[in-house]
Amino acid sequence: MFQKYVEGYFDSITYIEELTDKKGEPILNQRGKPIKIMRFAVPPSIPALCLQIGITHPTWQNYSKKEGFKEVCGVARQIIEAYLMQELNTRDNPRGVIFNLQNNYSMAEKHEVDAGQKTMSLLERRDIILKAAKEL
Numbered sequence: 001m002f003q004k005y006v007e008g009y010f011d012s013i014t015y016i017e018e019l020t021d022k023k024g025e026p027i028l029n030q031r032g033k034p035i036k037i038m039r040f041a042v043p044p045s046i047p048a049l050c051l052q053i054g055i056t057h058p059t060w061q062n063y064s065k066k067e068g069f070k071e072v073c074g075v076a077r078q079i080i081e082a083y084l085m086q087e088l089n090t091r092d093n094p095r096g097v098i099f100n101l102q103n104n105y106s107m108a109e110k111h112e113v114d115a116g117q118k119t120m121s122l123l124e125r126r127d128i129i130l131k132a133a134k135e136l
Contacts, residue, residue: 006076015037016039043087046104071133084100
């Protein structure tokens, strides 16, 4: 029953579009079949899903840990994550999408820091001093 409610949410905001070229001809995949993609009339989200099926967000979080519900919740999250990844690659200003992915989908921006020779030398000296202090 829960799965039907979740599917109903996605069914209510999606449509299938057949891709066409500039002449209006279908674009075919490698097997010669027309390429069809799922589009969203409105952006999908867990809060909107919860509102539509009549549960609170904390209830959704509890369901996502329960057997029998966990799989359905995981698939719903994956659909929304796929949508966000597509938006990340197609929006002119994806800051909101990046925020959502970082805060709700455990994606983080990678930062590398080069400490430099002077810093490394200071750290080595600090380690020597700490070692000597422990021996006292």
